Amino acid sequence: xxxxxxxxxxxxxxxxxxxxxxxxxxxxxxxxxxxxxxxxxxxxxxxxxxxxxxxxxxxxxxxxxxxxxxxxxxxxxxxxxxxxxxxxxxxxxxxxxxxxxxxxxxxxxxxxxxxxxxxxxxxxxxxxxxxxxxxxxxxxxxxxxxxxxxxxxxxxxxxxxxxxxxxxxxxxxxxxxxxxxxxxxxxxxxxxxxxxxxxxxxxxxxxxxxxxxxxxxxxxxxxxxxxxxxxxxxxxxxxxxxxxxxxxxxxxxxxxxxxxxxxxxxxxxxxxxxxxxxxxxxxxxxxxxxxxxxxxxxxxxxxxxxxxxxxxxxxxxxxxxxxxxxxxxxxxxxxxxxxxxxxxxxxxxxxxxxxxxxxxxxxxxxxxxxxxxxxxxxxxxxxxxxxxxxxxxxxxxxxxxxxxxxxxxxxxxxxxxxxxxxxxxxxxxxxxxxxxxxxxxxxxxxxxxxxxxxxxxxxxxxxxxxxxxxxxxxxxxxxxxxxxxxxxxxxxxxxxxxxxxxxxxxxxxxxxxxxxxxxxxxxxx
Amino acid sequence: xxxxxxxxxxxxxxxxxxxxxxxxxxxxxxxxxxxxxxxxxxxxxxxxxxxxxxxxxxxxxxxxxxxxxxxxxxxxxxxxxxxxxxxxxxxxxxxxxxxxxxxxxxxxxxxxxxxxxxxxxxxxxxxxxxxxxxxxxxxxxxxxxxxxxxxxxxxxxxxxxxxxxxxxxxxxxxxxxxxxxxxxxxxxxxxxxxxxxxxxxxxxxxxxxxxxxxxxxxxxxxxxxxxxxxxxxxxxxxxxxxxxxxxxxxxxxxxxxxxxxxxxxxxxxxxxxxxxxxxxxxxxxxxxx
Numbered sequence: 001x002x003x004x005x006x007x008x009x010x011x012x013x014x015x016x017x018x019x020x021x022x023x024x025x026x027x028x029x030x031x032x033x034x035x036x037x038x039x040x041x042x043x044x045x046x047x048x049x050x051x052x053x054x055x056x057x058x059x060x061x062x063x064x065x066x067x068x069x070x071x072x073x074x075x076x077x078x079x080x081x082x083x084x085x086x087x088x089x090x091x092x093x094x095x096x097x098x099x100x101x102x103x104x105x106x107x108x109x110x111x112x113x114x115x116x117x118x119x120x121x122x123x124x125x126x127x128x129x130x131x132x133x134x135x136x137x138x139x140x141x142x143x144x145x146x147x148x149x150x151x152x153x154x155x156x157x158x159x160x161x162x163x164x165x166x167x168x169x170x171x172x173x174x175x176x177x178x179x180x181x182x183x184x185x186x187x188x189x190x191x192x193x194x195x196x197x198x199x200x201x202x203x204x205x206x207x208x209x210x211x212x213x214x215x216x217x218x219x220x221x222x223x224x225x226x227x228x229x230x231x232x233x234x235x236x237x238x239x240x241x242x243x244x245x246x247x248x249x250x251x252x253x254x255x256x257x258x259x260x261x262x263x264x265x266x267x268x269x270x271x272x273x274x275x276x277x278x279x280x281x282x283x284x285x286x287x288x289x290x291x292x293x294x295x296x297x298x299x300x301x302x303x304x305x306x307x308x309x310x311x312x313x314x315x316x317x318x319x320x321x322x323x324x325x326x327x328x329x330x331x332x333x334x335x336x337x338x339x340x341x342x343x344x345x346x347x348x349x350x351x352x353x354x355x356x357x358x359x360x361x362x363x364x365x366x367x368x369x370x371x372x373x374x375x376x377x378x379x380x381x382x383x384x385x386x387x388x389x390x391x392x393x394x395x396x397x398x399x400x401x402x403x404x405x406x407x408x409x410x411x412x413x414x415x416x417x418x419x420x421x422x423x424x425x426x427x428x429x430x431x432x433x434x435x436x437x438x439x440x441x442x443x444x445x446x447x448x449x450x451x452x453x454x455x456x457x458x459x460x461x462x463x464x465x466x467x468x469x470x471x472x473x474x475x476x477x478x479x480x481x482x483x484x485x486x487x488x489x490x491x492x493x494x495x496x497x498x499x500x501x502x503x504x505x506x507x508x509x510x511x512x513x514x515x516x517x518x519x520x521x522x523x524x525x
Numbered sequence: 526x527x528x529x530x531x532x533x534x535x536x537x538x539x540x541x542x543x544x545x546x547x548x549x550x551x552x553x554x555x556x557x558x559x560x561x562x563x564x565x566x567x568x569x570x571x572x573x574x575x576x577x578x579x580x581x582x583x584x585x586x587x588x589x590x591x592x593x594x595x596x597x598x599x600x601x602x603x604x605x606x607x608x609x610x611x612x613x614x615x616x617x618x619x620x621x622x623x624x625x626x627x628x629x630x631x632x633x634x635x636x637x638x639x640x641x642x643x644x645x646x647x648x649x650x651x652x653x654x655x656x657x658x659x660x661x662x663x664x665x666x667x668x669x670x671x672x673x674x675x676x677x678x679x680x681x682x683x684x685x686x687x688x689x690x691x692x693x694x695x696x697x698x699x700x701x702x703x704x705x706x707x708x709x710x711x712x713x714x715x716x717x718x719x720x721x722x723x724x725x726x727x728x729x730x731x732x733x734x735x736x737x738x739x740x741x742x743x744x745x746x747x748x749x750x751x752x753x754x755x756x757x758x759x760x761x762x763x764x765x766x767x768x769x770x771x772x773x774x775x776x777x778x779x780x781x782x783x784x785x786x787x788x789x790x791x792x793x794x795x796x797x798x799x800x801x802x803x804x805x806x807x808x809x810x811x812x813x814x
Contacts, residue, residue: 021539024543026538026539026540104534105536106536110536111542111585112543114543114544115542115543118547122551125551126555154564157561157562158558161554165550165554174612175608175612178608178612182608183601183605209612209619210615210616211619212616213619213620213623214623214626217620217621217623218623220754221623221624221627223561224754227561228744229669229742229744230750230753230754231744231746231750232627232747232750235639235664235665236664236665236668236746237663237664237668237669238639238662238663238748239747240631240635243627243630243631243635246630247623247627247630310643310644516536
């Protein structure tokens with residue numbers, strides 16, 4: 001009965017009409033767009049929560065919100081930004097770019113791809129609904145350590161199930177990306193010819209399928225400890241709350257590399273284009289990425305140096321963590337060497353990429369300080385840690401995502417971005433983000449604890465400064481939104497290559513590319 | 526085939542099954558969360574969600590089966606399925622790794638530390654002076670009260686034999702399929718399904734015995750927790766695997782699969798071998814040592 005439909009009518013070049021196009025789509029470009037829009041929405045939701053935090057911390061004393069709500073904000077801000085903004089943005093970029101970069105007609109499993117996206121709005125409905133429940137949203141920090149997290153109110157099972165649901169999305173999405181990269185490359189596109197963004201995503205996808213199930217297991221144990229009388233994290237029954245921290249960070253440390261490896265890939269695409277030179281040390285970039293991924297599995301306990309581990313554990317995790325500086329240093333060196341004697345121009349994507357290299361490196365160095373177990377006893381759970389991971393995540397991951405959007409948006413929409421607005425957005429962001437996070441290093445070193453709505457008077461100036469930076473940075477992101485909308489609606493027609501020095505398969509396609517691309521595989525020399 | 530297979534990669538039309546899946550799982554989770562919180566209607570919503578999940582799986586997999594029978598899947602599509610199923614099983618392995626990790630951590634670290642090992646003499650002396658390091662244990666507070674441990678060489682050993690045998694029968698069925706001997710395929714699959722469900726019945730009996738005769742429950746400290754969570758999730762995966770094999774049996778009877786083209790069967794058998802291997806881990810580390 002269905003055999004008559006086999007003919008080649010499955011490759012219409014026009015998308016379906018109306019809302020249902022987006023609900024039922026199996027097209028990697030549509031799904032990429034959905035992911036990116038969802039991520040943008042969550043970026044503003046999570047950003048609004050961050051501004052509540054910084055508004056409260058503008059002055060010492062309790063000003064605007066009660067402490068419990070403050071704790072809900074710190075927890076939800078992290079969960080929304082990690083799982084709702086940064087990860088979906090990278091998956092959206094993977095969807096748009098990987099098939100075009102390797103010369104594939106689409107992702108390997110297009111329907112599964114649709115499901116990976118359409119889980120996200122439902123998972124975040126579960127998560128965000130907790131804000132309106134008895135006892136409020138989760139407030140134990142995004143790391144949901146027991147026993148504190150077990151005191152969460154009605155929100156608790158919703159949080160756990162939301163994490164399960166997002167995990168399913170990540171695992172399905174990663175499996176799809178692995179199958180696509182390993183199986184769908186055009187003839188001649190050998191592994192060592194793949195653009196670095198594809199490489200970093202391949203490795204990230206492996207990290208995801210290895211650790212998301214471990215997080216699922218950890219939160220399942222929390223659920224049964226709370227509702228079914230198990231004793232995984234209860235010393236009275238022979239368990240140990242510290243065990244949760246081990247399992248959580250076995251997921252958590254690879255997770256932070258999941259949030260940064262695709263950013264490395266993006267930067268490795270952008271810097272060669274605007275330096276008009278091929279990437280320096282391509283092979284070493286691949287090996288460095290793989291080394292970082294491997295090391296990410298054996299460093300987790302540096303998040304818990306102060307918990308009371310045996311000395312051998314402290315030493316092992318300290319040295320293993322320090323090793324990560326080597327492949328990361330290789331990367332930074334290669335980016336700088338790519339620019340060396342290049343004919344560099346400073347369009348908006350390049351500005352963000354340059355800021356990434358400098359500011360991510362600052363975050364990397366503070367990470368090395370934190371890796372030293374004896375020093376970490378001073379820094380642990382202070383604003384120094386907050387400053388560290390925000391340097392790697394905001395001017396790190398987020399700047400890379402913005403660089404990617406500015407870089408590829410002309411390809412996606414066919415319109416060049418408004419360069420002068422883009423540069424204004426860049427300068428406001430880079431100045432704002434440093435005013436926001438740099439003073440937090442000093443706060444932390446002076447002893448201000450994180451996740452606290454009030455503080456001693458001597459911290460007042462730096463906190464006020466940080467809050468001013470937060471509002472500069474936060475409000476300037478409205479400019480980003482405006483630039484994206486403006487570019488989608490119109491602008492100077494982009495050429496196929498878009499950027500003078502751009503190399504790679506995606507730049508051989510028209511801007512915007514047709515709905516289906518590379519239905520016949522290109523030949524790679 | 527070979528190099529031209531790339532030209533015909535099957536990209537399906539838009540589909541309603543993924544959004545159905547999202548709604549179904551969402552309703553299930555919403556129901557379960559409300560149920561756990563003791564809010565009204567949770568259990569009803571949970572059951573409705575599960576029914577939706579079953580409906581969705583029939584629909585989605587049914588579509589895939591139809592497309593496969595219609596010959597839309599070339600060798601490259603087949604390879605995508607193979608990569609995907611392999612890495613899906615790997616992710617399942619990592620899920621079990623979390624629980625095995627909890628078992629090893631408790632046995633190697635938390636229980637000896639509670640017993641005062643290493644620098645933890647004060648933990649023992651001040652908090653739990655009567656506690657000595659033993660395994661199995663329900664912890665220093667004797668949670669769940671006195672219990673008996675689950676033996677190794679009775680039903681668990683029989684269950685090990687059952688699962689190992691089912692690994693043989695599924696391979697025998699596969700050989701039948703490869704030489705187009707449908708009778709051998711169906712017999713082998715039927716035997717595997719039968720062994721799978723027998724395993725589950727024995728496991729159910731063992732649970733009932735543990736709860737009623739041994740006073741060994743989920744609440745029996747870390748031993749009860751790890752025992753029931755590991756064997757429970759394993760049993761859940763055996764159930765999924767047995768359902769998959771049942772579907773393969775029905776499809777075999779209906780004449781699906783050819784000696785060259787039968788990835789669904791292989792995927793189910795890979796999954797079955799995976800639950801088999803996990804069981805060996807359980808038998809050794811949960812029941813035996």
